[in-house]
Amino acid sequence: MAWNGIRFMAPVNWQVGTIGTRYLLLEEESRPVLEIKWARIKGAFSHKAHLHRLAALHGRNLGKAVRESPLPPGWKKALGGYSAKAFSWRGKTVSGKGVILYCPTCQNATLIQFYHRDASKAENASERLLASLRDHRQDNKVVWSVFDIRATIPNTFHLVRQRFEPGKFELEFMSKAQKVTLYRWGPASILLCDRDLVEFARAMLHISPVEPRSLSLAGSKAVEWNVTPPPSRWAHLWGRMKAKPSFQWTRLWHLEEKNCIFGVRIEGKRPLDTPFLDRICAGYESL
Amino acid sequence: MRVFKKKNRGAQLTRAESLTCTPVKNTRIREARLETGEVLLTYPIRIRPWIANLIRRFGWGINRFQSKKLHLDELGTAVWDLIDGRRSVRQVIQRLAKRYQLHPREAEVAVTRFLRELGKRGLIGLK
Numbered sequence A: 001m002a003w004n005g006i007r008f009m010a011p012v013n014w015q016v017g018t019i020g021t022r023y024l025l026l027e028e029e030s031r032p033v034l035e036i037k038w039a040r041i042k043g044a045f046s047h048k049a050h051l052h053r054l055a056a057l058h059g060r061n062l063g064k065a066v067r068e069s070p071l072p073p074g075w076k077k078a079l080g081g082y083s084a085k086a087f088s089w090r091g092k093t094v095s096g097k098g099v100i101l102y103c104p105t106c107q108n109a110t111l112i113q114f115y116h117r118d119a120s121k122a123e124n125a126s127e128r129l130l131a132s133l134r135d136h137r138q139d140n141k142v143v144w145s146v147f148d149i150r151a152t153i154p155n156t157f158h159l160v161r162q163r164f165e166p167g168k169f170e171l172e173f174m175s176k177a178q179k180v181t182l183y184r185w186g187p188a189s190i191l192l193c194d195r196d197l198v199e200f201a202r203a204m205l206h207i208s209p210v211e212p213r214s215l216s217l218a219g220s221k222a223v224e225w226n227v228t229p230p231p232s233r234w235a236h237l238w239g240r241m242k243a244k245p246s247f248q249w250t251r252l253w254h255l256e257e258k259n260c261i262f263g264v265r266i267e268g269k270r271p272l273d274t275p276f277l278d279r280i281c282a283g284y285e286s287l
Numbered sequence B: 001m002r003v004f005k006k007k008n009r010g011a012q013l014t015r016a017e018s019l020t021c022t023p024v025k026n027t028r029i030r031e032a033r034l035e036t037g038e039v040l041l042t043y044p045i046r047i048r049p050w051i052a053n054l055i056r057r058f059g060w061g062i063n064r065f066q067s068k069k070l071h072l073d074e075l076g077t078a079v080w081d082l083i084d085g086r087r088s089v090r091q092v093i094q095r096l097a098k099r100y101q102l103h104p105r106e107a108e109v110a111v112t113r114f115l116r117e118l119g120k121r122g123l124i125g126l127k
Helices: A047-061 A073-078 A119-132 A197-205 A233-241 A274-282 B015-020 B049-057 B074-082 B089-100 B104-120
Strands: A015-020 A023-028 A031-040 A067-069 A083-090 A095-103 A108-116 A141-146 A149-154 A158-165 A168-174 A178-185 A213-217 A220-227 A247-255 A260-268 B023-025 B030-033 B039-044 B067-071 B124-126
Touching (some): A015 B104, A047 A108, A073 A119, A149 A168, A149 A178, A178 A197, A197 A220, A247 A274, A260 A274, B015 B089, B074 B089, B074 B104, B104 B124
Antiparallel strands (some): A015 A023, A023 A031, A067 A083, A141 A149, A168 A178, A178 A260, A213 A220, A247 A260
């Protein structure tokens, strides 16, 4: 699982229950098992201050007393590169154990809470998860991997909108000059039962009069189209002045073996860089 | 005395509990299979007495207003066909996810939303 800079390996039966820009709640059989939130810290970081704030929040909202606890040896070994402080709390039916982490390399602070019903079972899972936790990469890219999609996006783009609805996933990223939108629709067998990919693209993405091109992408049927303003000086100036981006490129491809349709749309006010478009598409895959 | 007293809706099921329930079809529903394989449901609706009186006063036949139709699409039909009075909501979700290669969570949201809608119309009950 990877989301907005954080990556970790979670047990297969732990599913995403709630998702925010810098927040994940994982569930097992519809019950919360892991909560994780993170943020980039400007200036000095204090574990004590954050623990105090967490304790106040828990006390006020949930009536639970959060107290600092010694870091279990297994966790200490798993969290070698981080500065970590553990805490625990106990409710009527569920107890919790967590850790506040700070990475001095990327100044990222992460709060992780495990909700326990069976403490012995949870101990092993939590150790494995913490050992796999990463909060930065060396290649200036961010991996986004939730549900059945995985995308690799340059870190100059930040997430502005996410939408996970049955049948339609949408992730929108912005940088200073461009906007990237990733789509995933399913099940394709139903969506394409009475129309082809071009008609589907027209209906879903409201294509203007531009005619889409059909192509084959690694054995998958695909359609692609781009919108470019006419190459006159006035059109160029007008394109720079108006709020809506003038250059637009969209590609949709049908993954038959996964029964879904993937799509990428890139918009910008300046001409788009073709290798960049191909890299985004190549990094966007179904799990 | 509280004037706007909050309605007591009884104990609400948790998500985990509701997934273990078994959906059961209302026996008063008429089910027709269309050429496309999709299902058309005809179900009775309860008319409030004062509306029924009004209809009678205008001399309209009351039978015209006592049933409604619901046309299910392919996915809706697939879920409807999986409701057999034995499978739990969780089993329906698992079967649908497997058949259409949906993510389990995606299938869960879609199925529970659909079942809730059927429940509101009185087409199914949960046991």
